[in-house]
Amino acid sequence: MRGFPPVGGEPSKDLETNAAMTSNNDKHMVAPDVVLDFLKKSLPFKELEPQVLESLAGRCLIDFFPKATVVFKQGETEVSHFYLIQKGGVKIYLKDEGGEILLKDFRGEGEYFGALPLIHDSKANLNVETVEDTFCFLFEKEAFLQLVRSFPAVSNYFLRSMSKKLVNTVYAELREHRMTPRTESSLYLFSEQVGQIVKGKPHTIAAGESVRRAAARMAELHIGSLLVYGENNDIIGIITDKDLRTKVVAAGMDYQTPISRIMTAPVEAIPAHAVCFDAMLAMMRRRIHHLAVEQQGEIIGVVTTHDIMVLQGTSPIYLFREILAQRHIAGLYGLSRKVPQVIRSLIEEGAKANNVTRMITVLNDHILDRLLTLLIDELGLPPVPFCWLLLGSEGRREQTFKTDQDNAIVYADPQDAAQAAAAEKYFAVLADKAIEHLVACGYPRCPGDIMASNPKWRQPLSVWKRYFDQWLITPEPKDVLHSTIFFDFRDGYGARSLADELRQHLVDNAGKKDLFFMHLAKDCLEARPPLSFFRNLIVEKDGEHKNLLDLKTKGLVPFVDFARLLSLKFGIRESNTLGRLQLLAEAERLAPDLYRESVDAYEFLMHLRLVHQMRMLEDNRQPDNFINPADLSDLEKQTLKEAFEVVRRIQSSINLEFRLSDL
Amino acid sequence: MKISNLFRFASQVSPAPLGKSRLFFKELDQQRPIREYDFVVYDTELTGLNPRRDEIVSIGAVRVRDLKILVGETFYVHVKPGQALPKNSTLIHRITPQQIEQAPVIRDVLPEFVDFCGESFMVGHYVGLDTTFVNRALKKHFGSALYNPCLDTLRLAQAYREMCWEQYHDRFNMSVSFNLSDLGKEYNLPQFAKHNAFEDAMQTAYLFIYLVKKMREHGVVTMKDLFNAGRSWRWVF
Numbered sequence: 065m066r067g068f069p070p071v072g073g074e075p076s077k078d079l080e081t082n083a084a085m086t087s088n089n090d091k092h093m094v095a096p097d098v099v100l101d102f103l104k105k106s107l108p109f110k111e112l113e114p115q116v117l118e119s120l121a122g123r124c125l126i127d128f129f130p131k132a133t134v135v136f137k138q139g140e141t142e143v144s145h146f147y148l149i150q151k152g153g154v155k156i157y158l159k160d161e162g163g164e165i166l167l168k169d170f171r172g173e174g175e176y177f178g179a180l181p182l183i184h185d186s187k188a189n190l191n192v193e194t195v196e197d198t199f200c201f202l203f204e205k206e207a208f209l210q211l212v213r214s215f216p217a218v219s220n221y222f223l224r225s226m227s228k229k230l231v232n233t234v235y236a237e238l239r240e241h242r243m244t245p246r247t248e249s250s251l252y253l254f255s256e257q258v259g260q261i262v263k264g265k266p267h268t269i270a271a272g273e274s275v276r277r278a279a280a281r282m283a284e285l286h287i288g289s290l291l292v293y294g295e296n297n298d299i300i301g302i303i304t305d306k307d308l309r310t311k312v313v314a315a316g317m318d319y320q321t322p323i324s325r326i327m328t329a330p331v332e333a334i335p336a337h338a339v340c341f342d343a344m345l346a347m348m349r350r351r352i353h354h355l356a357v358e359q360q361g362e363i364i365g366v367v368t369t370h371d372i373m374v375l376q377g378t379s380p381i382y383l384f385r386e387i388l389a390q391r392h393i394a395g396l397y398g399l400s401r402k403v404p405q406v407i408r409s410l411i412e413e414g415a416k417a418n419n420v421t422r423m424i425t426v427l428n429d430h431i432l433d434r435l436l437t438l439l440i441d442e443l444g445l446p447p448v449p450f451c452w453l454l455l456g457s458e459g460r461r462e463q464t465f466k467t468d469q470d471n472a473i474v475y476a477d478p479q480d481a482a483q484a485a486a487a488e489k490y491f492a493v494l495a496d497k498a499i500e501h502l503v504a505c506g507y508p509r510c511p512g513d514i515m516a517s518n519p520k521w522r523q524p525l526s527v528w529k530r531y532f533d534q535w536l537i538t539p540e541p542k543d544v545l546h547s548t549i550f551f552d553f554r555d556g557y558g559a560r561s562l563a564d565e566l567r568q569h570l571v572d573n574a575g576k577k578d579l580f581f582m583h584l585a586k587d588c589l590e591a592r593p594p595l596s597f598f599r600n601l602i603v604e605k606d607g608e609h610k611n612l613l614d615l616k617t618k619g620l621v622p623f624v625d626f627a628r629l630l631s632l633k634f635g636i637r638e639s640n641t642l643g644r645l646q647l648l649a650e651a652e653r654l655a656p657d658l659y660r661e662s663v664d665a666y667e668f669l670m671h672l673r674l675v676h677q678m679r680m681l682e683d684n685r686q687p688d689n690f691i692n693p694a695d696l697s698d699l700e701k702q703t704l705k706e707a708f709e710v711v712r713r714i715q716s717s718i719n720l721e722f723r724l725s726d727l
Numbered sequence: 728m729k730i731s732n733l734f735r736f737a738s739q740v741s742p743a744p745l746g747k748s749r750l751f752f753k754e755l756d757q758q759r760p761i762r763e764y765d766f767v768v769y770d771t772e773l774t775g776l777n778p779r780r781d782e783i784v785s786i787g788a789v790r791v792r793d794l795k796i797l798v799g800e801t802f803y804v805h806v807k808p809g810q811a812l813p814k815n816s817t818l819i820h821r822i823t824p825q826q827i828e829q830a831p832v833i834r835d836v837l838p839e840f841v842d843f844c845g846e847s848f849m850v851g852h853y854v855g856l857d858t859t860f861v862n863r864a865l866k867k868h869f870g871s872a873l874y875n876p877c878l879d880t881l882r883l884a885q886a887y888r889e890m891c892w893e894q895y896h897d898r899f900n901m902s903v904s905f906n907l908s909d910l911g912k913e914y915n916l917p918q919f920a921k922h923n924a925f926e927d928a929m930q931t932a933y934l935f936i937y938l939v940k941k942m943r944e945h946g947v948v949t950m951k952d953l954f955n956a957g958r959s960w961r962w963v964f
Contacts, residue, residue, distance in 0.1 A: 096789070096929055098917065099798050126796035128936045130944065151917050197941075199917060199933070202795065 099124045099201060102150060106174045107702050108221035112211075120211070125202040126150070129194045136178070136188035143181040143188050145202040149173055152198025156190050170195070174702065179222045182208055258343050259336030261372075262357050262365030263395075266291045271300060275312050275326060276319035278303055286391065289354045289366055292327045299363045301329030304354055333358040334367075344372050387430045393438045393501050396431055400506045403427050404465060404681050411678065417670035418642055425461040428507075429556065435501055436494075436557045443494060447486040449559040450475035452498075455514060459552040460624065461640045462670070465677045465687045468510045469502055470549060472521040474528050474562050484524075491522050514549060525562055529569050536577045544583045548625065551632060552639045567637055574632045581633060585722035588625040589715050591617055615676070616689035619669040619704075622711045623662060626718065630654065641666065655717075662714060665707035672700070755876070757951040761939055764950060765847040766791040766878070768935055769802075770927040771857045772820040774813050778859045782808035783833055784822055786840055786861075787925030789932050790847065794939060796932045802843045803925040805830040820922045834868045841865070841873065849877040852907045852931045878953070880931055881905050883938045886956045890945040910934055 099121040103109040109117060125145070129135055129152075136143065138159060153172040157165050171177055177192050182205050212219045268291045269278055278290055282305070294300040303323055311317065311326040332350060334343050336359040343355055353369045383399065383406050390396050403424060410420055436452060456470035457463050473491050478484035495516035503509060516522050523531075532550075535543040551570065555563035574580070613619075627644040630636070636647045642663060649659035677687035693701065769788035775781035783806050790800040805822060807830040817823055840861075851857050854877045862872035884905055904910070907930055908921050916933045919926040939953070947956050 096798055096801060096925070098919065098929060122799040124798040126798060126933070126936075127794070128933070128940050130940055151915070197915065197937070201798075 096121075099126075102148075102174075102201065105697075106148065108215075108218050111217045112215060116211075116215075120203065120207065123203060123207050127200050127202050129198045129200065131194055131197050133194045133198075134191065135194065136181075136190065136192035138189065138191045139187055141188040143178050143186075144205055145178060146176065146182055146205070146208040147178045147192075148176045148201040148203070150199040150201055152194060152196040152200075154192050154198060155195050156192050158190055172701075179208075183212060183222065256340045257336065258334055258338050258340060258355075258357050258367055259359060259364070261340065261367060262336070263371075264365065266299075266356070266363055266365045268293050268299070269303070269323060271295075271324040271327070272322050274320045275303075275308065275317070275323055278323050279308055279319075282308075286389070288368065288370075291331065291356065291363060291366065292323055292329075294324075299331055299356065300324075301327035302331045302354060302356065302366075303327045306353070328352075331356040331363070333363065335359070336364060340367075340372055343367055344369075347372075383427060384430060387427070387434050390434055390438070393435055394504075396435055396501070397504045397506075400428070400431055404678060407465075407674075408678060411675065417667050417674050420674055421462045421464060421670065424463045424465075425458070428458070428463055428467070431505060432502075432556055435505070436498060439494065439497055439501070443490070443497075446475070446490050446494070447483055448476040448478055449562065450491060451555050451559045451562040452516065452557040453553045453563060454556040455553050456549045457552075458556070459554045459639050461554070462624075464670075464674055465681055467507060469499065469507050470510050470514050471516050471556065472514070472550075472553070473516045474523065474525055474566060476559070476562060477524045477526050487524075491516075492519070495522055525565065528566055532566070532570055533573065536573055536580045539580045539583045541583075544580075544587050547580075547584065548587070548628065551628060554639050570632075571635045571637060575635055581629070581722060584625075584629050584632070585718050588622065588629055588718050591622050591625075591711075612690040612692055614689055615669060615673045615691055619707060619711070620666070620673070622714065623666040623669075626662070626714045629718065630721075658713065658717065661710045665710040668703055669707055672704070757954060758949050760948055761950055761953055762794045765845070766850045766935070767802075767844045767847040767875075768796075768850040768928050768932040769844075769857065770851055770924045770931060771860055772816075772822060772922065772924045773860060774808055774810065774816045776856070778863055781860075782806075782810065783860050783864060784808055784812065784816070784820065784827060785924040786836065787923070787928040788840070788843060789925075789928050790843075791850070791932055791936065794936050796929075796936065801925070802840060804836050804840075806833050806836050807831065808833070820924075833864050837861075837865055837868065844873065844875055847875065849873065849875045850880060850931065850935050851877065852880045852927070852934070854879045854881075878935075880907075880910075880934050880938065883942070883953075883956075884910050884934070887938050887942055887945075890942065890956075907931065907934070 100117060103112075103117050103121060109120070112120075131152075135141075135147070135154065149171060151173060153170060154177060155170050156177065159165055178188075180186075181188050212222065267281070267285055267287060269281060271292050271294050282288065282290060289302055289304040291299050292301040292303055301324070303326065307326050307328065312319070312321070317326070332346065332352060332354075333356040334346055336357050347353060347355060347369055355367050356363045357365045357367055383402055386402075387396065387399055390399070406427070407420055407424060410423060415423075432452070432454075440446070451474050453459070453472040453474055454470070455472060457467060458470055473495060475487055475491060478487050499509070499515055499517045509515065514521060535547045535550075539547070553563065553566070624641050627641045627648070630648050630653055631638065631644045634648065634651060634653050636644055636651075638644045638647055645654065645659055645662055645666075648654040649656060654662075672691065673689060676689075676691050680687045693704075696704065767788050767790055769786065771783050771787075772785045773781050774784055785805045786802065788802040790797045805827050807827045809832070812822070812824045812827065849858065858873070858877055865872050888903065904913075907927065908918070910916075911918055911930055911934060914934070914937055916930070916937060919930040919933075921927070939947070942953070942956065947953055
C-alpha cells in the first residue's frame, strides 16, 4: 500500500518512497520553454547545441527589477550572475570623480550585461540602472564562465568581434524574414494582361507583296513577324521568320512568290484582356511563337514568346538584351522599372549587397549608354569630345532603387570662340533632353540641381580643374559638400580620357591640402552613431514615439566618407567604397581588423537598406532610407548595433589620424 | 470570501499527518523580509468548478527563492481523473482524454507535490480554488491537508492597485480586471499561454515577483507588511 497512514505513523519515509516512485515520470524536470525559446533567439546562445541550451536554461533564475533600480554600482557590486534582458531595458553609465555622468549605452530585450566583470573576475566596472520595469534571466558565474571557456563562439561574441559566422546568420535571417518568399516572375504571368505588353500598332504588309519585300521589311524593323492584310484591309494571316526559313529558303522557293502563298492563315489571336499565362499556354499548345492580340474585333498588335520571357524578367541577361535592342528612347522608359524584379531574384539566390548594387549600376549604365547613343543619333555628333560624369552614389557604383540623378558633363577645351559657343549650345540641348528622358525612365531629378542640365556643371576640362583646385585650396562648407559628391565621379559615357585626366589632376593635387582634409575629416565626424536610437527603441514600446532610423546618414554615409577621406589622402583613384577600403588595406593605410569589420558592417547596412527598399517597392511605395527599429528582429538589432560600434571606431581613428582633437 | 484571508491557513481538522510542516508554520516568524521566504507558485487545471464532484487534471508549479524564479525547480504533471474527462473542460485546458490515459492518478501524484512544496508559502492566482481541490484530494486519500500558508496574487494585485490610487475617483474605475492574463498585459509582463497549469503558474510567478517588488516602493518589506496590506484592503464593490 502506498500513501500516508491516516493518523500518526512515519510520513516522511512514505513521502520518500512515493517521491521515488513517481519521479520516473520526469515531466516535472523540463525547463520552461520560455527560457529555452528565448535563448534560441538570442545571440550568441542560438549558436549552441540544443542539449547545452537545455542544461543552461535549467540553471536559469528569473529576476525582476522595477524601473530605476540600480542593478550594478560601479566599483562596488560583486557581480555574481550574467544578466540577459527578457523584457524591459537598462542604461549603462559611468560616473567620473566629479560626479559627472557619462552615458555609455542602452541595452534592451535580448541584450545582456555583466559579462565583462565575470570574465575579468572584477567588480562591476559600470553602473547599470533599469529604465523600465525589467525582467532578466540570470545565469550563475560558474555556468557562464564554463560556457565562455568551452565555446569559442561565445567568448568571441562577448569580446565583441563581428565574427563572420554571425554575420552570415544575419543575412540568412534577413533573406528569410524580410523577403516575402515568392517568385515574382510567375506572379507577373498571372497578373499582366496581354494588351498591356503589346508594343504598339502591328506592322503589316499586303498579301500580294513578294516574300523578298516581306523579309526586307522585317530586317529593317528588327522584328520577326508581319501581319498580312487582304483586299479589304482585313488581317488575313501572319508571316514569320520561321515561314521564310522553312517555306521559302529551305524549300528553294522563288523570292518573288506572293506572301499569300506561304503565310499562316488564319492568324491565331488572343483577346487583349487575357493574362500572359494564357498567351504562353496558347503558344506552347500550338507550337508557335507569335500571337495576334485582339481587342473588340480589331488586331491591335502581336505578342511573342520573347516578350513573355522578358516579362518574366528574373534573368538579368534578358534585361540587358532588352535594353540593347531598344531603337527608340521611349522604349527605355519602362525598362528601369524591371530592375527590381531582376534584383529580387539575385537577393533570393543569396547575392550580397555589393554584388547587387554593382548589378543595379551596370543595368543603369546600360540604360544611360543606350539613351545617350540614341540621343546623339538624333542630335548629331558633338563639336568636341565630351564625357558624361556620374557623381555621388552612381559614381561610387553603389546605386540602390532610390537614386536621384547626380551627373555632369566635362568636354574637351574648345580651340576657339566659335567652337566654344557651338559646344555650349550643343551640350545644353543634349543635357536638357537627356535629363528629361532619365526622369521619364524613373530616375528623379537631383534636388540640389547637381545635374548636367545646370550650366555650372557643364564645363570644359580646364574649368573643372579650376573648380577642383578651388575646393581643395579654400574650402568653404559648401565646397566640402560638393567635394563629397564630385570627388566620387566616374565616367559614364563618352571620352573616358577626359575623366581620367580630371582624376589624375585630383590625385596629384589633393594629397597635401591639410586645411581641406581637416574640413573633410571634421565632416566625417558629423554623423554621430545613433546610440540614443537604442534608448528610443526602449521608449518606443510605450507607444509615445514614432522613431525611425535613417540608415543612410547614420549608417552608410560614415563609411563612405571615411573611405573617401583616406583615398583622397593617399592617392587612391578608385571611387567605390568597398574598392577603396580594399586598396587602402592593401596599401597598409588601414589596419586589417578595422578593414574587415568595416567591410562587414558596411555590407550589412547596405543589405538592410536594399531589402527594406525592395519591400517598399513591392508595396508600391516610394523607396526611402528610413527603417523602423521595431520591425527588426533581435538579431538584426544586435548586428545593427555592432555596425554602429564600427562607425564609432572608424570615427575615432579619423580623430587620431587627422589630429582633430588637438585643434 | 472573507477579506482578512490574505493568508489562508488551510484546513486545521486533521492532526499532523503531513510531516513537520504544521509545527513549522505555527511558529512562523512574520517579521523577516519577504525575500527570505521560499514560495511555490502553482496552478491546477480541473474537470470543472464543483469541489464536490470535479477533479484535478494537471498541476503546474515553480519555486521562487530570494524573489527569483528558479527555472530548474519546477513541477508539472497530468493527472488521470477518476471520471471521464468532460468535453467542455477539454475545450478550456486543451488536455485530451488520450493525453491523460497514461498519466498517474492523483493519489500517486500528491506525495511528490507535497514534497515539492515542503515548507514554502503557496502562491496562486485565486489560490483558494486550487487549494480547495488539492486539500480535498489530500484528505480523501491521506486524511489530512496542506498546512502551508497561501498567498493570493489576485488579492495582492487588488492591494497594489489601491496603493497606486492617486485620486479619489480612481477607486470607482469599474473597468479594471483582475484576470491573470489581463493583469499580465496591464503590467507589461511576458505573456504565457492561458489555461495550462504550468504556463499559468509561470505567469503567476512573474506577477508575484512583480507585485512584491513593486509594493516594496510603497513600504511593504516584511511578510507582516504584506499581510497587513491585504487586511487593510478597502472593499468598494
